[in-house]
Amino acid sequence: MGIELDDLDKNIINMLIENCNRSVRDIAKAVGKSPSLILKRVKRLYEAGLIKRCEASIDYSKLGYDLMALILFKVDGAHIEDVEQELAKEPRVRGVYDITGEFDIAVLALFKNVNDLNSFIKRVLKNPYIKESVTSIIFKAVKDEKNIEYFK
DSSP states (O other), rough: OOOOOOOOHHHHHHHHOOOOTTOOOHHHHHHHHHHHHHHHHHHHHHHEEETOOOOOOOOGGGGGGGEEEEEEEEOOOGHHHHHHHHHHTTTEEEEEEEEOOSOSSSEEEESSSSHHHHHHHHHHSTTTTTEEEEEESSSSSSOOSSSSSOOO
């Protein structure tokens, strides 16, 4: 069961999505409400688990990570969760997804170059439970947003 949101909650969420460092006082001024009411609402959204955390959005290409890859893995069924946990610990991995279909796991990861990707693939394929992998290099991210436009 979800949390019920009114227009004020939606406005607060949208402002935090745009800039999670926005102050309670600034949000209150923008929506014409008291800072204490806004603080109460923000706390409620956190406590309900709707807002998990506010975080910086990093442009990794400016740090030399110019290669994004989608890597699909077929894994021995009894060890899918173990492999997922292992992949999730990898520093270049943005996401690990348990999927249906021909493959069991999808990984989205960033690399500095093809050699960096090659090293990663060769290292993770040493895992005896990984049966097969397919790697696709992402040429361009047309849309790469963490949040959807649910509250607009």
